[in-house]
Amino acid sequence: MTKQPIKTEQTIQVFKALADPVRLEILQYLNGLDHEVACGEVGAAIGISKTSGTYHFKILQAAGLITARKEAREKYVAIDRGTFDTVVGHFWDQL
Amino acid sequence: MTKQPIKTEQTIQVFKALADPVRLEILQYLNGLDHEVACGEVGAAIGISKTSGTYHFKILQAAGLITARKEAREKYVAIDRGTFDTVVGHFWDQL
DNA sequence: AAAATAGTTCAAAATATTTTGAACTATTTT
DNA sequence: AAAATAGTTCAAAATATTTTGAACTATTTT
Numbered sequence: 657m658t659k660q661p662i663k664t665e666q667t668i669q670v671f672k673a674l675a676d677p678v679r680l681e682i683l684q685y686l687n688g689l690d691h692e693v694a695c696g697e698v699g700a701a702i703g704i705s706k707t708s709g710t711y712h713f714k715i716l717q718a719a720g721l722i723t724a725r726k727e728a729r730e731k732y733v734a735i736d737r738g739t740f741d742t743v744v745g746h747f748w749d750q751l
Numbered sequence: 752m753t754k755q756p757i758k759t760e761q762t763i764q765v766f767k768a769l770a771d772p773v774r775l776e777i778l779q780y781l782n783g784l785d786h787e788v789a790c791g792e793v794g795a796a797i798g799i800s801k802t803s804g805t806y807h808f809k810i811l812q813a814a815g816l817i818t819a820r821k822e823a824r825e826k827y828v829a830i831d832r833g834t835f836d837t838v839v840g841h842f843w844d845q846l
Numbered sequence: 847a848a849a850a851t852a853g854t855t856c857a858a859a860a861t862a863t864t865t866t867g868a869a870c871t872a873t874t875t876t
Numbered sequence: 877a878a879a880a881t882a883g884t885t886c887a888a889a890a891t892a893t894t895t896t897g898a899a900c901t902a903t904t905t906t
Contacts (some may be wrong), residue, residue: 668770674765676894681760684846696852708895711853729852731901736842744839748832749777771864791882803865805884824873824882 661750662743670743673719678704679712683735687723692734756845758836761815765838768814774807778830781817787829791831 657695663734673679681702686693713733716722723730768774776797781788794804808828811817815834820827 657767664772664775668772668775671766671770671894673753675763675770677759677763680763680846687843687846694852702854705896706853707855707897710894711894726853740842744842747835748782751775767863773864789882800866800868801883802885806864826883832879 662746667743667747670719670721670739673715673721676712676715676741677718678702678708679721682712682716683721686692686733686735687708692725692732694730694732696730698733752822757841762838762842765814765816765834768810769835770817771807771810773797773803774811774816777807778816781828781830784829787818787820787827789825789827791825793828 674683682698685698685701686712695709695713698705698729699715704712711733713722713724716732717724720735723736769778777793778792780796790804790808791801793808794801799807808817808819808826812819812828816831817828818831
């Protein structure tokens with residue numbers, strides 16, 4: 657059971673996802689909660705349009721920084737700190 | 752003597768600097784060394800043009816990820832792990 | 847059944863980043 | 877003094893990211 661190396665592509669995807677003020681606001685909002693919330697709640701809280709929300713949540717999810725679960729009409733999102741900790745925590749080692 | 756909060760702008764600048772394959776290669780090269788080297792050596796090692804080097808080294812330096820010192824004709828660069836550790840290490844705290 | 851709600855898709859426009867080459871400055875070598 | 881070397885500057889072109897609005901799907905409320 658040896659540790660999996662992290663691919664450069666994943667590292668870049670995560671850093672790109674983190675390198676945007678809107679997405680940092682989303683993460684900040686989610687980080688203050690200990691439960692999932694609907695995308696609409698986040699969007700309303702930080703003042704972005706639905707369309708913009710769809711775009712940014714997709715990037716965060718693809719990077720593994722949030723989890724997303726669609727239930728009927730709504731999509732529930734929550735922060736996923738594991739990806740950050742893994743990718744960023746091992747940055748120097750496997751750079 | 753309380754810790755300084757890190758501004759969102761700096762966090763974004765650092766993540767943006769890290770979110771590029773050329774710059775990751777530069778950091779990887781520098782990370783394997785324990786001394787400064789001329790920009791030209793790095794550029795030759797990873798196969799980029801002088802112009803491209805100038806562009807990327809400037810971004811890395813502005814983000815605080817490398818130190819740069821001009822001596823006569825050459826510019827010597829070295830990795831600066833402190834910025835990464837500070838900005839990224841405190842990410843969740845002060846998000 | 848109609849209206850409202852939550853979110854998505856698509857394409858166009860706006861904006862930001864990266865690459866490229868030519869001309870340049872300053873320094874070192876011949 | 878001329879040539880070579882290390883890096884910079886500038887502007888244009890190429891590419892990537894972000895924003896916007898209209899039309900849409902699926903679900904829930906009235």
